[in-house]
Each structure stands twice: as C-alpha cells, then as structure tokens.
Amino acid sequence: MPAGISGLTYSTASRNGTTDVNGHFNYYPGERLSFRVGNLQLAEGVPARPVVTPLEFFPDVRAALEIPGTTDEGLQSHRLTEQQLIQNHVTLINLTRFLLALNWSLNLSNGQGIDIRDRVITQLNAALPNLSTPIDFNVPESDFAKGGDSLSPANQLLQSICFYPADDELCEDPPSESEIANADPRPDEEEDRDENVEYREDLQSKRDRILNAVRSLEDVDVEDAEGYLTRELDTITTRLGNRYYLDDYVAEFPASDTTIKTVQVRKIADQPQLDTIEAISTRDQDVVVHSFGWQSASVEYFVAGESGGESELLVNFRPEGNYRWVKKQLRVLIQ
Structure with a gap:
C-alpha cells in the first residue's frame, strides 16, 4: 500500500523479514510472498511486486482484477473492478478491518500507514493459543465481528491486547465489581478525603476507563475498511499515472x-x-x-x-x- 503496513512478517523463497515503517519488503523478481502478523497467517503465494495490496492476498481477487470494467466512455478501467470487489468480497473486508484494528493509534489519518508495533505482536502471539477457535477471515461479517457475551475469535484477540505502554494504567486489570462494592464511598467533604485511598467512585471510574480502552472490531466498521482501501488504491493509480x-x-x-x-x-x-x-x-x-x-x-x-x-x-x-x-x-x- 502507498502509506504502508509496517510490522508484517514476510517470507519468499530467498529471504524472511518484517515490513519496515513504510511497508517495504525485499524480494527477487518472480518470487511469491507469504505474510503473517505475528504467528497469524494472512496470505501465501502472493506474486511479489513493487506494490502489493490486501486485494492481492486472495487468488480469486487477483484473477478478478485482471478483468476490467467498462466506463461510460467505452474505455476499460480497473477501478470499477476494484470497487466491486471492495463492496462484495467479505474476506477482504474482514482482513482489512482486522489490520486497521491492530494499528497502534485507532484513528488512521489520510496518508498515514498502518503501524503494527512489536508490543502488539507480542501480546497477539501470547493470546492466539487461548482463543476459543482459530481466527477465520472467511466467515460472514456479522460472525467475524461478533461482540457481547460470545465474542468472535478476532474480538477475543483484540480484547487481549493493550494498545498503550506496558506501564499505563489502561493496561491493568480493571477493578472488579466486588472490589468496587466493598470500597468506601468518597466523603462529601474534601478535608475528610485521604489522597492515598481509592474510593468506590475512583475505582468505578478506573474500571470504566480501562474497559472503554478495550478495542474491538466495532471500532473499525465496514465503511472504514472500504474507505481505507479506496483511498490507498486511488493513490496507487495516481502515482502510476504520474509516471x-x-x-x-x-x-x-x-x-x-x-x-x-x-x-x-x-x-x-x-x-x-x-x-x-x-x-x-x-x-x-x-x-x-x-x-x-x-x-x-x-x-x-x-x-x-x-x-x-x-x-x-x-x-x-x-x-x-x-x-x-x-x-x-x-x-x-x-x-
């Protein structure tokens, strides 16, 4: 992608590595790529080219991209095919939402690449063996992003990752409801309060902050994924045309x-x-x-x-x- 996806592990027949801050990888012409995020396989057998997008992770999408649409002018255009695939390929959108959710900062600005940091990958690898079932990008969107009392594997994984420094309060376990109930209420008068005591209201506020910081796929919806892919693909086309x-x-x-x-x-x-x-x-x-x-x-x-x-x-x-x-x-x- 133009802005890049950093932190992905890639391998070819000749080398292994990690995509750099700009999403760059090394290869020899004619090789094929495999991509992982941590220990989670994303794609394999991808033809190595100077620019590779998530659309090219999937053999059926790669084949479809070779068939252009026809514009109102009667000319052939790949953009029509790209948009059809973005709007209709569930696996592509599931994968893109997942990658966006792994970005260190949840809000991705235009022109900014996806930044998957080592701290995130370490937590991801630790959580993978504990998922109820393996992550499957091929399931329907509703199943992939399922929340509530029966979290999807992707949301189970995201719930296990703290996207803040290790010593941040938001990475602590939240106070339990029993701890909150057993804590003393905060005195009405300020002079009666002890600054070294966490009162019931303090613990409740802390619990809310920690739980609100937990990330899920609800934070990155289908429109976010479609918009990201469209922006990146349009940038690729513009840069190609400028040559x-x-x-x-x-x-x-x-x-x-x-x-x-x-x-x-x-x-x-x-x-x-x-x-x-x-x-x-x-x-x-x-x-x-x-x-x-x-x-x-x-x-x-x-x-x-x-x-x-x-x-x-x-x-x-x-x-x-x-x-x-x-x-x-x-x-x-x-x-």
Whole structure:
C-alpha cells in the first residue's frame, strides 16, 4: 500500500523479514510472498511486486482484477473492478478491518500507514493459543465481528491486547465489581478525603476507563475498511499515472491537413512497456482515431472536421505486468 503496513512478517523463497515503517519488503523478481502478523497467517503465494495490496492476498481477487470494467466512455478501467470487489468480497473486508484494528493509534489519518508495533505482536502471539477457535477471515461479517457475551475469535484477540505502554494504567486489570462494592464511598467533604485511598467512585471510574480502552472490531466498521482501501488504491493509480505522459497535450492543425498524425505514450526516465492500449475520439466528426498499437505505445489519428472544430483523444493503456489502466488525453484543435 502507498502509506504502508509496517510490522508484517514476510517470507519468499530467498529471504524472511518484517515490513519496515513504510511497508517495504525485499524480494527477487518472480518470487511469491507469504505474510503473517505475528504467528497469524494472512496470505501465501502472493506474486511479489513493487506494490502489493490486501486485494492481492486472495487468488480469486487477483484473477478478478485482471478483468476490467467498462466506463461510460467505452474505455476499460480497473477501478470499477476494484470497487466491486471492495463492496462484495467479505474476506477482504474482514482482513482489512482486522489490520486497521491492530494499528497502534485507532484513528488512521489520510496518508498515514498502518503501524503494527512489536508490543502488539507480542501480546497477539501470547493470546492466539487461548482463543476459543482459530481466527477465520472467511466467515460472514456479522460472525467475524461478533461482540457481547460470545465474542468472535478476532474480538477475543483484540480484547487481549493493550494498545498503550506496558506501564499505563489502561493496561491493568480493571477493578472488579466486588472490589468496587466493598470500597468506601468518597466523603462529601474534601478535608475528610485521604489522597492515598481509592474510593468506590475512583475505582468505578478506573474500571470504566480501562474497559472503554478495550478495542474491538466495532471500532473499525465496514465503511472504514472500504474507505481505507479506496483511498490507498486511488493513490496507487495516481502515482502510476504520474509516471506516464503524452508527447503532446494540445495539437493544432489546419482543416486542410488530413495526413495521419501520431501521439506517443512516454514514461519518465524509461521506455514505456505496455500490455495493451486503446483510444477513442470524443468527436469522431472532427478527429478520427486511425490505429493504435501497444508495441509502439502510440496512437495514430487524422483531422476530419472543419475549421473551429475540436476533439479530445482519450488514450487508455495498461502498463506491462500491471492490472491497472492509465488514461491520458490529447486536445486536438482544427484551425
């Protein structure tokens, strides 16, 4: 993810490690990744790439991502597929909610990565053997996030983790109801109170603070997970698109010049390698797309309209080894 998920253990055929503060990991091309949080397996057999998202943790999702949707313009787009998967893939949302709930600070700001700290992982590993059943990300959302008197395994685990320093009061066991009931009530007059005594009201307040600090999946709902994934995926698409440009943004030709013109896809500091390309003209009566080719990373077109006409050429392409599409546009003016 762009902002990164730190603290995940990863392994490939050649190495093992932990994702750093930016979520980075090391690999050789062609390797596959396994991811764990502590001793809890999250994914395995994930193709190693410069950017890996939770969507790519699942084989069926990876396959679905290769099938783009079609926009109202008639162009192919991966974003439609991503959104369908985010809204309909229960396992993906369960996993994402769980990762967000493990973040050291519950409130994740835009652009901030998920920070899974060693202290959290130590407590997670200690709690895993004591769960009623293993955590299963494939169960329905309601079962995965079940609270109340019959906590889901994921919530049992979260309840066992204190997201504060070890010496913080919020990591202590809360006073029991019997301890509170047996404590003396706080005297009405301040001069009658002993500062070294925890009165009934003090113990009740302490119990409330500790219990309110216990984290659960109710703190990270489905909308939070969907919003997080959407923001991160949109950032990836934007960054990918920023690496490419057309050699012209605006082109002007006289109506009499009907020769075939070419616009080229360029890549910053490199040669563009494309898997496929397509292009349309928003006004075929003024500008006509003649041909396009992924090998040459170019689109050919010609002017067909009269003076004063114009059109946008929409050039849509998928870089090699990537399921994401990039759209660029060229404005063509007829003089």
